[in-house]
Amino acid sequence: MTFAFRAALAASAIALVAVPASAKQHQVKMLNNGASGLMVFEPAFLKVAPGDSVKFLATQKGHNAEIVAGMTPGPGFKGKINEEIVVTFSKEGLYGYKCLPHTGMGMVGLVQVGKPVNKGSATAAAAKLPGLGKKRMTALLAQAK
Numbered sequence: 784m785t786f787a788f789r790a791a792l793a794a795s796a797i798a799l800v801a802v803p804a805s806a807k808q809h810q811v812k813m814l815n816n817g818a819s820g821l822m823v824f825e826p827a828f829l830k831v832a833p834g835d836s837v838k839f840l841a842t843q844k845g846h847n848a849e850i851v852a853g854m855t856p857g858p859g860f861k862g863k864i865n866e867e868i869v870v871t872f873s874k875e876g877l878y879g880y881k882c883l884p885h886t887g888m889g890m891v892g893l894v895q896v897g898k899p900v901n902k903g904s905a906t907a908a909a910a911k912l913p914g915l916g917k918k919r920m921t922a923l924l925a926q927a928k
């Protein structure tokens with residue numbers, strides 16, 4: 784084994800330790816009009832691994848992404864209107880989020896990180912959402928397994 788080859792092996796071993804190789808960044812669009820209706824996050828349900836991140840894209844204007852009170856196993860997040868935010872999900876569980884101006888019109892979404900460990904409390908919190916927001920969030924929670 785040459786010295787250069789050994790050095791290359793050592794460097795790649797260090798890179799594997801420093802960067803979690805499996806962490807992915809997912810994308811969710813904020814839309815006035817999507818495949819599943821008006822005022823939607825797309826995709827509205829996303830299953831990710833702990834350590835993954837989600838970028839909320841201001842694809843169309845006038846929306847934000849923020850956690851629904853009680854629908855998170857850990858720290859929440861709150862984006863401003865038209866703000867693209869990247870959220871890293873390190874703690875396992877369900878994260879229900881909404882667009883503040885359009886919650887009642889059904890603009891809600893759900894990220895499942897690992898196992899849905901907080902499904903009971905998330906379901907209770909979802910029941911307090913208004914109008915179509917409650918209906919769509921209930922349907923999203925049914926996909927969390």
Ligand SMILES: [Cu+2]
Pocket residue numbers: 822845846847882883884885890
């Ligand atoms: Cu909106």
